Amino acid sequence: MNERRFEVAWVPSIPDQFVTWGSDLRLYQVVDGEHSSRGLEKEQIGVDRYAELVNCVTEPHYIKSVSIWRGEGVRLAVGQATGRVSLISLSDDLNLEFASEKEFNPKQSRPCSALAWHPTQYTLLAAGYEKVRTEDGIVVWDLSQSQLTEKPLHETGHGDHCTSLSWAHTQPLLVAGLNTKTVKIFDSRNGMKTVNQTQTRATYGLSVDPGSDYRISGYSESSVVIWDTRNFEKPIITLNSPHQVTKVSWCPSRPGLLASSVKDSGSILLRDIMSWAVSQEDGEASVTERTIQPPGSQIGNIADFAWHPSRENTLLAMGTLSRFTEWTVADRLTLNFSARHSLIWSSGASNLLRFEPTEFSNSESRSSDEPRNYLEICDIGLVMQSRAKAGYSGDTKLTDLSNFKLGSELDTVWTWVLQSGGNAFADLISPNTRNAKFLGVRTLLYSSAETSQAKLSNWTGLDSAKPIRTYHSTERELILKLCGWDKKKMGKKNLNEISRNAAIAVFNLDMKAAIEILKSGCTGSKGVDSGLSSNLSMVCVAVSGYSSEGSKLWKEVVANSLPLLPDPALKSLFSFLTSEDESYSDVLSGNNLSFLDRVAFASRFLSDKLLLEYLEKERSKLLLSGSLEGLILSRTHQESIEVLQAYVDRSGDIQTASLISLKILPPEILRSAGVVSWIDNYRQMLDQWNMFGVRSELDISLSRSDPSWETQLQGWI
Template identity: 30%
Template sequence: MNSKLEIVWTPHPDKFITWGSDICLYEVHPLKNNINTNIKLCNTNGANLISSNSNHPFIKCLDVHPKVDSDLLMAIGNLYGKVSLLSCGPSSGFDPQALTGKDLVPRHSRPCNAVLWNPVDNNVLAGCLDKYRSDHAVLLWDIIKFPPVNENNAAKLSMNTVQPAVELARPVAEYGISESAHSLGWFKSNSKQMVVGMNNKNIKLLDFRDPNKVVISNMTKAVYGVCVDPHNDKHLASYLENQTFIWDIRNFEKPIITLTHLKPVVKIEWCPTKYNLLGTLQKDSSCIILYDIQRTLVGNEEIEPSVLERSVLPGSPHNITSFSWHRSDESRFLTIALSGSIIDYTVFDRITLNWGATSSVVWTYGCKTMKYIQDNILNDISYKIKKRAKLEYGLKDEFWKNSDIADDDMLSNVWNWLYLSEQLVENNIFGDKDIVKNMYYKHPGVQSILKIDANTNKSELVTFNWADLGNPNCSGSVRIFKHEDRQRAMHLCSWDFESFTDEILEFVEHLEKDHAYTRAAAIAVFNLKVKLAIEILGKAPDHASDGHSLQIVAMALAGFCDDKNSTWKQFCSVLRTKLTDPYLKAMFSFLTADNYNYDNVLNENGMAVDDRVAFACLFLPDNKLHIYLKKLSDRLLEEGNLDGLLLTGTNADGIKLLQRYLDVTGDIQSTALLAVQAFSEEVSSHAAKHWVESYRNLLDTWQLWNERAKFDIMISSHRPNEKHSQQVYVSCNFCGKSISACIQGLNRPRGQFIRMGNAANNKLKVSSCPNCRKPLPRCAICLMHMGSKTESLNSDIENNKVLEFAHWFTWCQTCRHGGHASHMVHWFKEHSECPVTSCTCRCISIDSITSTMFTS
């Protein structure tokens, strides 16, 4: 009896066979169809046992007929050389010949090592047997030529019954007398040829049109598991012990690839659905090793192939004894373990990923499918950049207008801050604006404004008693530090009011309109106006802040007492950590602070950076203020947080911050725009040049030509000294030299140019080449030489902003015909073909942008 378990997919896509001591037929069902299954193959599929047969106890090999039918015909080779034909149930396709139950018996008994149906001539069956001194090792039978049977012998047989043969079927061809055959394989391109591993010493290619003739033979001991690549008949594989060999029959002397394994090989099989993929199974192993053989052609010659190795763990808890590729589902196979457990597994291929110029992603999904994701689904930074570019992000005249387009809180804060800084400089808040711009660059930062010196220019210390501020339950005091530089820095932080004055009312009212009740209340408390904070919280709706009822918070705030032994302070010190709103936490941390230690407020990351900096400018002494600002600046720089521009300003440290922001986010758009708009050319010239060029290339890649042009115009407005190299030239047809007036006018006297218009219109035009004096081409419409003054054919163009382009050269990139721009526009409003006689070029349809303009 055969204790080894084998498995094989049948030609029917939902059926497979297992065999060992019994032959079992299973049918696969998806689990989602609510069908009860006997065994679970994977998370999506299960299988039910259809039938079994235990009448063939000495099986050595099995193959299923390749014809796809409702019935399955199998050839079973046993230990004594007999090959039996077995049908799995009622057979309509094979019944006329009563094939079920027939036995194909060699003349002398010995083990049958392999049976294999011909994949093209499906009626031909081959078997290979061990050696016998007066018998052949390879036998071929043709089931069509089997001897006829009478009606009694033609009865239909079920899978559980066996009918003895009435007459032995004779083989139609034989080969290898007194030899032994171990394995075999058919060629698809030539159904009359097969390859056989024989005698433990060679692999032979046989042609059964002349059974006595060996086509090709080589010397090797790797005669086991011979199988032909189903996609390339020129390649085959075999194995011996712990080595697998790949052969090319065009050069059969030595293998083209030798694969060495850690354990002996028990089975190899080519994948029928994927090119050049070979699966191997080793002894006592729970994984399948896949070899992807990459063949490369250089010219017409094939160079030595490379191999990609991959281990696949189907998830079997025991060692695998066999596996079988699915015949139609890509990269899918079954495995069976020594315990009898069956796994249905699909190999996910290595994908080839491509990122398109339009920020779309496409990748291979198997051999015949490609999947595609559009950029708006990915929500990648590139999609945001494209969306902003179309809305003219960063090109607005006033900085605050860009904040509405940014669609990002941090970027919105940056653009708003740039607008605020610009207004403060223009209003001479920091002194004479010309001096300030020279000292602090275009936008000063807090660190550059604070010129406080502990020895000569230190801050003034002012102490306030809580009782004098309208808090009768308090006996302590609070101290603040005053300095004109501190007040200027607070203006940069949007605290554009004098501290502890009634001007704060306007500021908090603005916050209330934005429903920022907790921030307004916290800033009121920081300015020592506790009653105002209570009023603000009392106006807020219920649960306005993360589920906290702000009216209850206002009640708690109304009991404010700064006595460290008071119940209020002890209670609030414990419960403030349970608050989730950062401003509420900071507010109670400030009121319950001991010995003027405000670390819990300054380190509250949920608060805006400008509020924390303004708070530090109020309550930290000079030395601690500089230390805190330096630490905060370094941390924001490390994070790539653009809020750090508040501290650095638009200096060299600001450029480092922009670079770090770019590294973290990949937002080349904001980086380039901020560098051009906010930083001076002297500071950013080296770094910004690369950013600007990268953003230009990105816009060009997306074919956003208008956006690219507007970006260049913006750069020119901010950096008039930056000269752009000329990118378009018009050359002479005769001498090939440039006739551009803007270049030639620099090197030649004016006498060589024809002046158009009156003296007031001092513009230089040419109607002939300045070098060879040959006339310029004629306009296809007016037939005048280019460069000559013409009247526009359309009054609308005269009133258009592009009036200066009316006399420019324009031509079709396909047929090379053209003329004055205004004439071409007028012509193609009524025609689609070229105006030149006999030219059939449809110029306007080639230019999709112009075509859209004319049809809109």
């Protein structure tokens, strides 16, 4: 692209073609990268978008103005320095409405300074000329077949110099800048009679907003002016520019968005009309400004630009380095948050996007084939509201947990909280902690005045097996019960449950029970899931081959096969059987077992010192991740509050934090600033949701936990 181009415009009827003119006329086709093949020249104008040269016309010479026809095909009216107006076709298909290669000449030779095709009446062409004696400055031709002569349809502007022209989009009005001091509006239905006018120097680049025929813009050398024709005597707003203005253009897809460029600049200034004042009583117009630059900035200073006629907010810029770039301008966002959790904002002129809050269960149950016109997020506010409606409260019982869809993390913590604070294991609780509302693992262990007893435990179902060292105390037995290791579960058909039950049986040194669980699972899955049955059968054979003296070959084969096992719990099972030391790091280091199973395993097989070290390490890790399961390892009330705060920071679930606080904290701790903040905010949320009954139940629970708690009385009239 050796020759310099000066101006650019899209072809209205063909949205992927544009025309440039200067010393010649050029037609470009915009294609995606995979379709880029033909053309004399091509260059990249965007991400995987290329402009290919389709046609180049070197005549006519001395081009002064160009206007692209809005009908089908690529037809141009070209105004020259001599005043001649030539009709040029850059496409091969001919249209009978258009007289190709036609020329119109003025009575006196003079430069044609402006051309404008009518946006709806395609045969009307307006031309503006520089002043010569008393000749008319504006001429309108009708190119219909019945009037295909050089005689103009209208002539006006006697002795005037026309600087720019623009037709209204929905009315038969022509806007013209005359003599660099007047803007006039002519009515083509009434012999081009002047129907409105104003005095101004901003007579260049006149343009009617496609979104409103009342809104007109123009520019002078140092300012951009916007008028409303209903109050045309003075401009609605004048926007001064420190540099020489070279072009202004309204966005065709976004009403009220005006772009302008200045000389020797690589950026475009966007002015967005937020509000429109027609008269003084309406106040002042509100206009926001922002500067945008073409992506990459490899085109040099901007020589010209053009809005795409149909693609929203899309600009094509032409630089002084004879390069193009196309990009979509990000629109102004208007956010609206409904009282029912939906976040809605505009995305262009015709689309509304919204974040539709969902619960985990609803999101998972939605069919992947179901069409969506919105984005989905999991809003904790909606989750809390749904749980409150289901009865999730401070009086929650073990039998109610399944109704609230809490998830494994909250189910685990609530089960521990309700069991440790109940009377089910009162005989195992030491007298100095019997009155506590909540007992964590470390609270139980530190409450013991005696060290745990080490015991060599024998296997069940293995002959001549080497005993395994285990540790016992009243507190450890209570921890095992709270972790669920005192219950034998058989008959499960799910791989995860079968694997866990078999692993717990092995950890209880009951090899016979483990093999029975695996055999039962294998038998139950036959005919239902052949793959599961085959896997369990192979695991059962491998477990049966274990002996505490153990062959070295068996241990090597098992160790090499661990990554291939179908369930993480089975990996922990074989890691235990192949362990060489009593720290059992391979069993406890990963997440192959659930949190409570790891705590129970550590309570059975680790010494007092190793157990406390492991639990402290786990508590720190859970606190850092914001997991509520860290509450189970708490020793003091302050540690419990730290865990709850970390959980709220991660999830925003002030509902669970408030309800658990009511369950586990004494009155004096319940008044701490963090806890009061959770409870007060949750009460306010219930009021906003009009859930006054649930809020009243919360107040009753508060008064029951702390009779001195003050709840605000409300009266409604």
